[in-house]
Each structure stands twice: as C-alpha cells, then as structure tokens.
Amino acid sequence: MTTYDPKCRYSGVEIAELTAPDADGQERTIAYSRRRIIPDYGDQPVLAEHRVAEGERLDVVTARYAGDPERFWMLCDANTVLAPAELEVVGRVIRISMAKG
DSSP states (O other): OOOOOTTSTTTTOOEEEEEEEOTTSOEEEEEEEOOOOOOOOTTSOOOEEEEOOTTOOHHHHHHHHHSOGGGHHHHHHHTTOSSGGGGOSTTOEEEEOOTTO
C-alpha cells in the first residue's frame, strides 16, 4: 500500500483498492486515492497578499512565504484553484494564508 509524504497535498487522504478483471479476464487490484476536498480557507487570516510579477514562478513565491517551494499547493488551496498555473498570471494577487497545512 502506498502512502504519501507528509508534506504532500494528499497526505491523510485514504488510499483505496478496487478489484477488477483485466483484458485477459484475470482479476487485478488497482490502488487509487480517494477524493481530496480542498479545505475552506475563508476563516483563515490573510498573512500577506502577493502580486505576481513577469516571469515569477509559484514555487519561488511559495519558498519566499512558506520557506518550502514544494508547498505551492497550499497557495493553490488558499486561493481556491486546482492548477498552479492559474496563480502565475502577471498582475494576479495571491492570497497568502497557510494555516491549514
């Protein structure tokens, strides 16, 4: 059974298994992650707001505010976006609120 790194956005998400026949009719087990629900950050304090500059990457922004570029997903959650590229738009203001990680 696979587990996720504690810093991963899927840490704590249950890994489930499904048994299904393959193309040859043999049963095989498929492991998958259950759905991850994005936490509600509406009640969390905004620590800062960051306006994205030309050529700025989300991992660099995250390293600046969280000290860890791999925690970019926390900024995605706090801004209710699924794809990191949505936060890399020049001029976009990113909400910095990471109390849920």
